[in-house]
Amino acid sequence: MELTVYLAGQIHDNWRDQVAEKAKEKKLPLHFVAPQTNHDLSDRIGEDILGKQPNSIYRDDAASSVNNLRTQVLMQKSDVVIALFGEKYKQWNTAMDASTAITMGKPTILVRPESLIHPLKELSNKANVTVETVDQALEVLAYIFE
Template sequence: MKLTVYLAGEIHTNWRNELKEKAKSLNLPVTFVGPMENHDRSDSIGEEILGEQPNIIYKDEAASSINNLRTQILMSKSDLVIALFGEKYKQWNTAMDASAAISLGKPLILIRPKEFHHPLKELSRKANVTVETVNQALKALSYIFEEA
């Protein structure tokens, strides 16, 4: 059995590469997909496809349409979603993606620091598993493949 895992969450830190490398070292049969991690490309993709926009609001809306298309397709084809709420950056996209996973009936592992317990309590209760670290998420993912 091979799983496709959508990695939702902030794109400014190295957490995805950390998770991918550790999963690879454990020989987990997993393919990872996720949002565009190149922030400049993500912000400019609307104009690359639709042409120059009249102002920043239209530029953002054009890019959002293309990024939402990518997210919807990749997430809908995924078997599992892992969503990380980091400590430093605003996490609106993570909340949106975690909610989308729940709405799609996708199993969800939510990673959030202990200090985010209260603001994310409802979302945590909707997730299948809530953990505090990438390593804990990897352990939960690894458990799926353990034989009895």
């Protein structure tokens, strides 16, 4: 059995590559999907497909429509979602993806540092499991195969 894992969270560093490498080291049968991590492509995809938009509001709206469709398709095909909340970046997209996963009934693992316990308490309460590190999230997934 192989699980497809949607990795929700900020796109400004290579945390997803680190998760995939650690999963490979543990020989976990996991396949990973994620939001578009090419930030420039994500921002311009609406105009790439629909053409030049009249202003930045319409540009963002066109891009978000395409990105939301992509996220919905990949998340629906996923078996489990890991949503990483870090301290460095604003986490609006992560919160939206985690909420969507929970609403879709997807098993959801929240990864958040201790400093975010209070602001994420309701979301954490709705997730299946909340941990503080991606290593702990992988241990949760490894337990599925025990």
